[in-house]
Amino acid sequence: MTTFAQSLAPRAWSPGRHVVRCVRTIDETRDVRTFCFVAEQPCLFVFRPGQFVTLELLIDGETLMRSYTIASSPTLPTQFSLTIKRIPGGKVSNWLHDHFGTGQVLVVHGPAGRFHLAKRPADKVLLLSGGVGITPLMSMARWLCDTHSATDAVFVHSARTPGDIIYHRELRHMAARNPAFQLHLVCERQGSGETWSGYRGYVGRAMLELMAADFLDREIFCCGPAPYMAAVRRLLDEAGFDSRRYHEEAFVPVTQTPPPTTEQTHLVHFARSDKGIRITPGETVHAAASQLGVALPKACGMGICGTCRVLKRAGEVRMAANGGISEEELAEGYILSCCSEPLGDVVIDA
Structure with a gap:
């Protein structure tokens, strides 16, 4: 059990995978509910106003990822809240409204996003x-x-x-x-x-x-x-x-460009695995890794959570990211493999 002294010196929140516990729910309207969270391990939620997190949920035996904007202010760093609307046919939003509440835990990835x-x-x-x-x-x-x-x-x-x-x-x-x-x-x-x-x-x-x-x-x-x-x-x-x-x-699903009718291909080489494969324009770095059996982490598949971030050693890609990577990481050569399409031969540090 966490002591009072320990709770006074929590670590700062860093992008990654964290377990959080719901401590309160608030019905905002007839179909909108706010879920308030604290970290299972003492943590200060450091984020920028306007950023989002991605929830990792196991529903009916299927792991699902959904991103929601943080509604609370970073001036209250010991907790954060998400306000979620029930959507007709929405598998995650409806499950949260119907089956999730105070005392329960879930996994969250983040924070991320450049809209702030x-x-x-x-x-x-x-x-x-x-x-x-x-x-x-x-x-x-x-x-x-x-x-x-x-x-x-x-x-x-x-x-x-x-x-x-x-x-x-x-x-x-x-x-x-x-x-x-x-x-x-x-x-x-x-x-x-x-x-x-x-x-x-x-x-x-x-x-x-x-x-x-x-x-x-x-x-x-x-x-x-x-x-x-x-x-x-x-x-x-x-x-x-x-x-x-x-x-x-706006969270917009990443769409892939249809493969062209030409025979042009690009080589994706994974340096540490020493494996390579040629793919057609429109295919992603993550798709190449999957075909080779190179294990790259992946969560949302939409370029918003940052889980699939990898270092690109050489080459150029077109990345349809929705905020899951920072400008500093881009400058260092990192890309999001789930939504990066090679523009030529590339080398990935994996």
């Missing part, structure tokens, strides 16, 4: 979210408020109905106590038996100008369903917004 405020500090920011896409932006907002940041922040969140507004009371509380934090909530419609006096419909340019007249001068962070983010991009493009100051988060 710390990387792009700005005097004025606009946070745009739709539905459960609020989670990375809530982490950012909590961090800004907890640190008493002087950053001028405008938070615009869109939901289907008032009853679907995640973190509703907390958002109102944050806005009431922080003069640099402005909150605007938008509901598509009014639910049965609900009252709503706020913005209705969908965010358009006229509505956005009422909320943040100077939006063209702000650093913008956006997360939500694909149609929501597409609409935001169109709005900003039509307004002449500088796209270099627009940042969005």
